[in-house]
Amino acid sequence: MKGQKQFYLLQCSPHFHQSVLLQLSRSGIAYYNPVIRTFYKRRDCSAYRGQIMPMFPGYVFVLLDFEVVHPSCFTRMKNVYGLVSFGEYPAEVPLSVINEVKEQEKIFWHCCKVSDEAAFCLIQRPYISKTLLTRRISPRGSP
Template identity: 30%
Template sequence: MHWYLMSFSATRFNHVLKFLADKDINYCCPMVVYHYQRPDKVNSVRKRLSPAFPGYVFVELDLTDNKLLTFSQCRYIQRLIAFGGEPVTVHQKVIDELSNRTFEECKCEREPPPVTGFSTLDNDAWADILATRDPDARISKLLSYLEQRRDYDGKIRRYDKRYNNQCEKKAV
């Protein structure tokens, strides 16, 4: 069993998380608590819970099983993230650190939230990822972090062959 990053429709995260829980699939979806001022009352603040990485959730799967077929039952799930070949595995240390952390962001203030609690991972990379206020930029930095640290076994796959111009051309 390995952890993978799965993409889904960002606005339907409650439905996707409920679907994963119903299918007994372990997942990790770090959440952010947003504070914003209520428009109808003075000096009153509301809280909204949303994913720290909108549109992405970490799932624990064994790819030899047919659990990938169950994903087609949920129309909001799109795919497992892969960089040109097989899906990218996420190390257990990353999942442990993300599951032990609660994100706090406040839209009322303009300074980024404090980043603490990441002692076992590369502190500079995680501090940069988690201190990013824009969710899209945060996702982009997470994907580049995973792409730089992925395990590559050196095998040429279908997508690698295409980009290396090694595809066989059929005679017409």
């Protein structure tokens, strides 16, 4: 009988966050990567540009069952430092914390007027969503 899955916090290099997410996907490890949309002023004009970033750069919530996935599998992954631990054991993240983060992420997205389709794409395919949310859609027949 398999053990129970629990969320843990994986620490990785913030500069290679997308690469780590891709490695986790290829390894079949379920993860939750909350994202936010930030805005910054362009240098060449007075406009602002949106950018999708991880809510916690350098950290990813992973859903693990240690009877199926051994914690040492992360040592073989590039740009991954390992699971956040207190003492010698990885620290479990309570489901209440995950639910609170999801709630905050949902509140933030509704403030930014992001469509449900775009938010769904962010959760399912973070590498596609960046272009989806920043691309300008023009009416048919116009350049």
